Amino acid sequence: MEWKKxxxxxxxxxxxxxxxxxxxxxxxxxxxxxxxRIILTDPGGSSxxxxxxxxxxxxxxxxxxxxxxxxxxxxxxxxPKAIRGGLPVxxxxxxxFGALERHGFARNRFWSxxxxxxxxxxxxxxxxxxxxxxSTEDDLKTWPHSFELRVRISISxxxxxxxxxxxxxxxKAFSFMFALRNYLYVSDISNNNTWHQIFSEVxxxxxxxxxxxxxxxRRERFTEQADALTFDGEIDRVxxxxxxxIAVIDHERKRTIELRKEGMPNAVVWNPWDKKAKSIAxxxxxxxxxxxxxxxxxxxxxxxLKPREEWKGRQELSIVSSxxxxxQLDPRKVLYGDG
Numbered sequence: 001m002e003w004k005k006x007x008x009x010x011x012x013x014x015x016x017x018x019x020x021x022x023x024x025x026x027x028x029x030x031x032x033x034x035x036x037r038i039i040l041t042d043p044g045g046s047s048x049x050x051x052x053x054x055x056x057x058x059x060x061x062x063x064x065x066x067x068x069x070x071x072x073x074x075x076x077x078x079x080p081k082a083i084r085g086g087l088p089v090x091x092x093x094x095x096x097f098g099a100l101e102r103h104g105f106a107r108n109r110f111w112s113x114x115x116x117x118x119x120x121x122x123x124x125x126x127x128x129x130x131x132x133x134x135s136t137e138d139d140l141k142t143w144p145h146s147f148e149l150r151v152r153i154s155i156s157x158x159x160x161x162x163x164x165x166x167x168x169x170x171x172k173a174f175s176f177m178f179a180l181r182n183y184l185y186v187s188d189i190s191n192n193n194t195w196h197q198i199f200s201e202v203x204x205x206x207x208x209x210x211x212x213x214x215x216x217x218r219r220e221r222f223t224e225q226a227d228a229l230t231f232d233g234e235i236d237r238v239x240x241x242x243x244x245x246i247a248v249i250d251h252e253r254k255r256t257i258e259l260r261k262e263g264m265p266n267a268v269v270w271n272p273w274d275k276k277a278k279s280i281a282x283x284x285x286x287x288x289x290x291x292x293x294x295x296x297x298x299x300x301x302x303x304x305l306k307p308r309e310e311w312k313g314r315q316e317l318s319i320v321s322s323x324x325x326x327x328q329l330d331p332r333k334v335l336y337g338d339g
Contacts, residue, residue: 041127054106158320266299
């Protein structure tokens with residue numbers, strides 16, 4: 001018997017379909033306060049937790065169950081406050097770079113599951129979730145532009161990937177800012193001033209020689225002079241025309257967090273330090289010592305979308321074990337090496 005060209009043996013197809021692993025449903029946990037958490041896992045043992053409130057990643061752990069993201073000891077995980085920690089989505093404004101509420105309203109809204117993430121391919125629901133936020137009547141009163149904001153959040157061994165997309169569903173063009181605020185959990189950053197720079201506990205590589213806007217100096221423009229960023233006080237800077245890869249080297253934890261990004265030319269570095277931290281109601285007084293924000297964003301030059309156009313970005317956070325046999329990780333290998 002002959003089978004029609006391209007159809008294949010129906011018996012074999014039937015066997016394959018039965019052997020093919022079925023798609024597992026999302027692991028959604030409903031908490032007592034009525035909120036919902038999505039638990040993402042990968043076979044290697046790493047995990048992440050995502051809230052529908054803010055569409056926000058609030059936990060990311062490696063295969064040894066070590067927490068990689070900072071979460072404030074005073075964080076409120078429900079409305080109306082934004083969640084301080086994890087990975088907030090800032091849209092359509094970053095910080096106070098506009099007339100809207102600080103960092104925009106996306107992080108203060110309840111998102112929905114996105115059942116049609118096309119044109120992205122279908123994903124494993126154990127390790128990936130697709131979320132969507134659409135403009136509401138209340139949003140249109142403060143920001144009169146109709147939109148769809150989507151994020152795909154995925155984990156794999158040693159990696160957390162977020163793919164944001166913004167579609168203009170308005171009859172008119174609009175522009176917006178976008179940022180992913182990465183609250184990284186690091187070693188005691190306040191120890192840096194007791195070390196020689198080359199042995200610094202926490203340092204950021206990849207921003208040297210770049211121009212930046214200093215938010216502590218009314219956004220005055222400066223050029224980075226240091227070979228690497230180290231920390232001994234408050235910092236709040238928007239770096240311009242940044243590379244696609246930035247490294248946060250944590251000497252004490254013997255690991256490096258690599259940030260790779262596409263479609264987001266700016267990088268923000270923020271730590272409030274001791275005095276500012278005490279003035280932030282939802283932040284513990286000593287929390288600043290173990291957190292560092294290194295963000296991806298399109299801030300300096302807002303993104304312009306015509307009707308029905310879509311913008312797409314990408315961010316990957318990767319954990320790389322670091323060897324400190326000589327007391328210093330070669331930043332060239334971190335920034336320009338393979339992988």
